Amino acid sequence: MVEVDLSGPRLADDLFFVMHDNRTGRTRLHARLTGLGLAAAVLGELMLTGQITVGSAAGQTRLVVVDATPPGDALTRAALNHIVAEPSHRLRTWLQFLARTARADVASRMTAGGLLRPPGRRPSRGQVPVDVNVAAWPVGRVNLAIQRREPLNLQDGVLLGLLVATGGNQLVLWEQNPAYLADSNAALPAPLQELIAQTEAAIGDAVITRR
Numbered sequence: 001m002v003e004v005d006l007s008g009p010r011l012a013d014d015l016f017f018v019m020h021d022n023r024t025g026r027t028r029l030h031a032r033l034t035g036l037g038l039a040a041a042v043l044g045e046l047m048l049t050g051q052i053t054v055g056s057a058a059g060q061t062r063l064v065v066v067d068a069t070p071p072g073d074a075l076t077r078a079a080l081n082h083i084v085a086e087p088s089h090r091l092r093t094w095l096q097f098l099a100r101t102a103r104a105d106v107a108s109r110m111t112a113g114g115l116l117r118p119p120g121r122r123p124s125r126g127q128v129p130v131d132v133n134v135a136a137w138p139v140g141r142v143n144l145a146i147q148r149r150e151p152l153n154l155q156d157g158v159l160l161g162l163l164v165a166t167g168g169n170q171l172v173l174w175e176q177n178p179a180y181l182a183d184s185n186a187a188l189p190a191p192l193q194e195l196i197a198q199t200e201a202a203i204g205d206a207v208i209t210r211r
Contacts, residue, residue, distance in 0.1 A: 011048060012041035012075070012106045013115060014138035014159055018172055022135045025116075025126025028171050031103070032206045037166040038106050039098035040199040042079050043091075044158050046071070047191055051080060054091060054191040061091045061194060075109045091195070095202045143174045157188050158196070165200035 019034050020027050027034045043063070046052045051071065055064040063083050071077045079098060083089075089097075107127055110116040115134065116127040129135035142160050145152050152160060163169040164181055185193060 011044045011155055011158060012038055013110050015041045015162055016106050017135040018139045019168055022129055022132050025128040029166060029168055033166050033203055035099035035102045036095055036202050037162050038102035039095050040162055040195055042098055044195055045076050046080055048155060054194045063091055063094060075105050091198045092202055139172050146177055146180055152184055157184050158192050161185050161196035162199060165196050166203055
């Protein structure tokens with residue numbers, strides 16, 4: 001798998017921006033769906049850097065550690081440590097486990113990195129971006145690529161896949177192009193396709209549970 005440049009924007013940070021209103025900081029989706037999407041993005045970061053992949057054991061889809069070298073940031077380092085310590089869990093279990101705190105964890109990393117303003121006295125209002133243009137760029141470049149029918153790079157392909165898996169595409173894409181979405185997903189390596197499929201299934205379970 002082609003690894004992503006670690007000096008560039010992180011997948012979970014980009015997804016966080018897309019999933020939240022730039023002015024109010026409030027999430028565009030239900031909190032459970034946001035958490036699952038961001039949990040998948042954290043795992044996606046570890047896949048994009050070649051540290052984990054997807055495997056199958058006893059008919060179950062699981063995460064396989066390829067490189068246990070601790071990542072440079074605390075968020076993905078903690079996720080990798082959990083996977084190393086308990087490798088027998090299903091991928092879906094990891095999504096549900098990480099989703100419990102994913103929104104707060106990603107926001108904390110982004111705040112420390114100067115991407116989000118620190119929470120105010122009323123955190124329920126959400127945290128707003130330091131730079132609105134930076135926050136708008138992830139969904140902007142995906143929308144431009146779709147509009148121009150241009151292929152996405154690997155990270156943005158996963159970003160789009162997770163948007164579709166969570167239903168966020170219905171809220172932020174300028175146009176819904178089923179053929180483009182299908183082709184973009186098919187162009188991803190198999191482990192990332194499986195991550196997106198498992199996220200979509202977990203989202204479906206969460207929606208059913210809410211009814």
